[in-house]
Amino acid sequence: MTLRLPSPCLVVLAGPAAAGKSTWAAAQFPADAIVSSDRLRAVVGSGEDDITASADAFALLEEIVVRRAARGLTTVIDTTGLDAARREGWRVLARTHRMACVAVAFDAPAAQVRARNRARPHPVPAAVLTAQLRAWPGVRDALAGEGFDLLIEPEPVRVLAPAFATATDAAVRQRERPVGLRFALHLSTFPGGAATLAPRLREIATGAEAAGFDAIYVMDHFRQIPQVGRAWDDFLESWTTLAWLAACTERVRLGTLVTGVTYRNTGHLAKIVATLDVLSGGRAVCGLGLGWFAAEHAAYGWEFPPVARRYALLEDALAALPQLWGPGGKPFHGTVLDLPDTACYPRPLQEHVPIVLGGGGERRTLRLAARYADAANVLGDLATVARKAAVLREHCRVTGRAVELSHLTTALVGSDPAGVDALVERLRPRGADPARFAAQCHAGTVEDQIGRFRELADAGVAEVVVRLPDLVDAEPLGRMAQVISAF
Incomplete structure (x- = not known):
């Protein structure tokens, strides 16, 4: 079984020369993560066996370790680790930079150590090795x-982001005591060029249905957001795209995550959603949010009201939309929204169009979700999601309504550890630390992802909305299908 180490971490190898430290490190970690006193002797001296260069090699080792720790990079210190003062210094350094410090004890038999040493081209002097063994x-x-x-023996290890720290146990729970969890695909980029977008979207949409996704969501923006790409990247209008996806699919629910309340007149939005629901056979979902992208508003000449007014408009829209989708056409008069006639025909096929409220504000947004929405979509790590689930439950206790928790996340799914590493290396931006990029996009194996999503389900999540960073065609959906099938 492979042991999981938290990323980033400082790994201290301890054991006599020829105990197997360098061989183990090379098999478990990228070469650039290993800082070896022997290799540094070759840098500052005449070769790895140049004992006279030891002082300079260790000074350089310490400097490299300090600088790597400051950058938050996993680092393996390949020395004998026999000096207590050095070990203490490395532990303090790890604490300073909020990294785990792991010791690996190489307790090889003395006879084996001596035999390995004799087989070396340049053995450690017998007297030096004897002192180390003693x-x-x-x-x-x-x-x-x-x-x-953590103190471990030299066994197989993987360095994984904190999100996967306890994923193994959670994956076992899911196999032994499975729980349900709905999965939605989140489309946030449209690469490949305008000429290929339509067939590519069709391929992805049909692939998502085949993979077991319950819904497909798109972002409601008019230009790419800076968190994802560049303003001039190809970006499709959301509700038009959903109409195309309705024609390409048969089962998945379709919606925005989420529509900014400032982007469209509320009556117009109700008409758009009702039309999509009718043409999709009753599969529309209305995502709604406060709106935040000021630069986008400025570019298109839209008013971007202060937060208080946007919250007032959001609450009015949450109250007005069900009326717009209902029978009749009686007026709606809210705090800032005034609709003289709320007739909207044809009405949606669904008796109740689900509303997903995006945003995790605990005092206002989640309170509004508890009063008006069917689900609240939140961001954050597992602890944050669990806290927001508790806050939402308390708001629901007050309103007497049941509101689901939805969670938007990213998942880079590989079939095995080598596949994960290959995906990270291919997708990471130039100059980006692979471990940090892997943590940002939650890169892990199918088993890793099953465990992570089980923990989210245990925290109260009913639907997880997943962005797949490698989704340029339908191929990644096959790996995600293995995760979905576990739920």
Whole structure:
């Protein structure tokens, strides 16, 4: 079984020369993550066996370790690790930069160590190795009490983002005591050029249905947002795109995550949603949010009201939309919204069009969700999601309504660890730390993702909305289908 280490971490190898440290490190970590005193002797001296260069090599090692830790990079310190003062310094350094510090004890038999040393082209002097072997039992016994976050033997390891720290146990729970969780696909980019967008979207939409997704959501923006891409990247209008997807699909629900309340007249929005619902056979979902992208408003000449007025408009829209989708046409008079006639025919096929309120504000947005919406969509890590679930439950206790929790996240899914590493290397921006990029996009195997999503389900999430960073065609949907099938 492969042991999971948190990313980033500082890994201290401890054991006599020829105990197998360098061989193990090379098999478990990228070469650039390993800082070796032997290799640094070759940098500052005449070769790895140049003992006279040891002081300079260790000074350089310490400098490299300090600088890597400051950058939040996982680092493996490949020395004997026999010096207690050095070990303490590395633990302090890790704490300073909020990194886990892991010790790996290489407790190889003395005879094996001596035999390996003799087989080296340039063996460690026998007297030096004997001294290390004599010191090792004391070091080995001391490691457990020195305050390392983890003390392990040289076994297979994977360095994973904190989101996957307990995913193995959660995946086992899902196999043994499965729970349900709905999955929605989130489309936030439209690469490939305008000429190929329509067939590509059809391929992805039909692939998403085949993979088991329950819904497809698109962002409601008019230019790409800076968190995802460039303002001049190809970006499709949301509700027109959903109409196209309705023609391409048969089962998935279709909606925005989420429509900014400032972008369209509320009556017009109600008509758009009702039309989509009729033409899709009753599959429309209305996502609604406060609106935040000031630059987009400025570019298109739209008013971008202060927060208080946007909240007033949002609450009015939440109250007015069900009336617009209902029978008759009686007027609606809200705080800032005035609709003299709310007739909207044809009415939606659904008796009740679901409303998803986007945003995790605990005092205002989640309170509005508890009063008006069918689901609240929130961001954040597992702890944040669990806290917002508790806040939403309390608001629902006050209103007496049941409102689901939805969670928007990213998942880069690989079939196995090597596949995950290959995806990260291919997709990461130039100069980006692979581990940091992997953490940002939640890169993990199918099993990793099953565990992470089970933990979200345990936290109260009913629907997880997933963005797949490698979704340029339908191929990634096959790997995601393996995750979905576990739920």
